[in-house]
Amino acid sequence: MGFQQGLSGLNAAAKNLDVIGNNVSNASTVGFKQSQAQFADVYANSLTGAGGSGIGIGVKVAQVAQQFTQGNITATNNPLDLAINGGGFFRMDNGGEIAYQRNGQFQLDKNGYIVNPTGAKLTGYTANAAGLLSTGAPAPLAIDTADLTPQATTEVNAVLNLDSTETALTAPFDMNDPATYHSATAVSVYDSLGNQHTLQTYYVKTGAGSWDVYAANDGVAIVGSGPNGQVTQLQFDSSGVLTAGGQFSVTAPVTTGASPITAAFDYTGTTQFGSAFSVNALNQDGYTSGRLAGFNIGADGTILGRYTNGQSAVLGQVVLANFANPNGLQQLGNNMWSETATSGTPLVGTPDSGGLGVLQSSAVEDSNVDLTAELVNMITAQRVYQANAQTIKSQDAVLQTLVNLR
Known part of the structure; x- marks a missing residue:
């Protein structure tokens, strides 16, 4: 038994205690990964490299390895x-x-x-x-944090049911006279500056399965390409299915200094059944400007901003x-x-x-340090330190005996 083995054991145990102490001190550090002291034995080699059953000369710290295991969330x-x-x-x-x-x-x-x-x-x-x-x-x-740029309306999609039991009207259409049309809808649209406008459409039955559609923007009539100024004429077959006139465009002048609103209408899915007029869907693709109200980060890392105009955008x-x-x-x-x-x-x-x-x-x-395990490891490392100190003490006693021989 030599001093070298005991001294190396003391050094290794001291370093192990340092590692454990560092783990314990970072038990509350977010994202911290605990470390582990890994040891290796030490042997002296002969000049020829031949080995026997030689006695080792102690221990060394081979690596201080971090444990990249998942911490609690x-x-x-x-x-x-x-x-x-x-x-x-x-x-x-x-x-x-x-x-x-x-x-x-x-x-x-x-x-x-x-x-x-x-x-x-x-x-x-x-x-x-x-x-x-x-x-x-x-x-x-x-x-x-800049305002979201407004988008002018370019598309309007509508799904309606027009009442087939209505009586055809012959009086000229007048949007200010409800007696000259059967029903009407309104949708908010936006110009190139983000100003909001109200685009209205009016429906007039002119014959079996035939409906004239008129339009107005902010109460100003829009003159269509039809013979009576209508923007389109919807045609239905005997089953109430839309057969013609369901796709058309409307250009609405504005007075806000923005470009005129040109919107493509799509009435796909609109029907003419023997039930009351109903609006099943009515939406458009424009919006006004908006300020950033908040954001969230998805599981795939996408940062999605939420704006005061109800829109969202990838940031x-x-x-x-x-x-x-x-x-x-x-x-x-x-x-x-x-x-x-x-x-x-x-x-x-x-x-x-x-x-x-x-x-x-x-x-x-959270840190992946297990405090209970670290405290047990600390007790073990302390015992190892004490044991190595005892080997040095014993070697000292043996050496003292030799010195005292006469």
């Missing part, structure tokens, strides 16, 4: 908090240097970028004004990165790692693809 009230359920790391732009982390506690900085508590920017695929993602190289993600998409050997990553502190030659190159992709995990918004991944 805890819900939060911050929509920018993100938890990765599965493999992968957030890809961060840390002042021009790319780093990686599992901690999903994010916030917006003064410029609208999504950043972590140290100011590193979350990266992903950015979106243009039309909501199309640029899926080339990831770039820092920012939330665009970007978070990407994740994974490595062939995560234990080869270099720890940088602040819950971040950097790639090394040992870790391999990062495999970047969208969440829930290529083995990457899914994202959960308004949630964070």
Whole structure:
């Protein structure tokens, strides 16, 4: 029994205690991955390399390996908090240097970028004004708070039922005289500046299965191409099915300085049955401008903005990165790692693809440290330290006996 074995055992046990202490101190650190001290025995080799049943000369710390197991997920009230359920790391732009982390506690900085508590920017695929993602190289993600550009109405879809029991009218149509039409509808439409207008349509039965359709915008009649100024004539067969006149266009002048509204109408599905007039569907594709009211992040990392005009738009998409050997990553502190030659190159992709995990918004991944297990490990490491100290004490007693020989 020599001093070397006991001393190496003391050093190994001390380092093991350091690892355990670091795990315990980070038990509440979001996204922290616990470490494990791994040991290897040490033997002295002869010059010829021949081995026998030689006695080892102690122990060494072979590696301090992090355990990249999944931590528990805890819900939060911050929509920018993100938890990765599965493999992968957030890809961060840390002042021009790319780093990686599992901690999903994010916030917006003064410029609208999504950043972590140290100011590193979350990266992903950015979106243009039309909501199309640029899926080339990831770039820092920012939330665009500009107003959503209005969209002029170009299509109106209507599904109606016109009452076949109505009596045909012969009096000239006058939108101010309800006696000259059977029924009417109104839909809000928008010009190129996002101003809202009311587009009205009037229905006049002129014969069996034949209905003239007239239109007006904001109470101003629109003169159609029909002989009496109608915009179209709907034709139905004896079964009440629409056979002609269901697709037409209307151009409505506006007085707001915007371009005239040109809308294509589609009455597909409209019927003429022996029941009261009804509007089963009436919608259009325009909208006014809107301010960003909020946003959420989907499981695939898509950032979807919600606007005050009821519309939504894609603002970007978070990407994740994974490595062939995560234990080869270099720890940088602040819950971040950097790639090394040992870790391999990062495999970047969208969440829930290529083995990457899914994202959960308004949630964070807790540390994967098991406090109960760490406290037991601490007791074991302490006993190992004491045992190695005892070997040194015993060796000292043996040496003292030798010194005292006469």
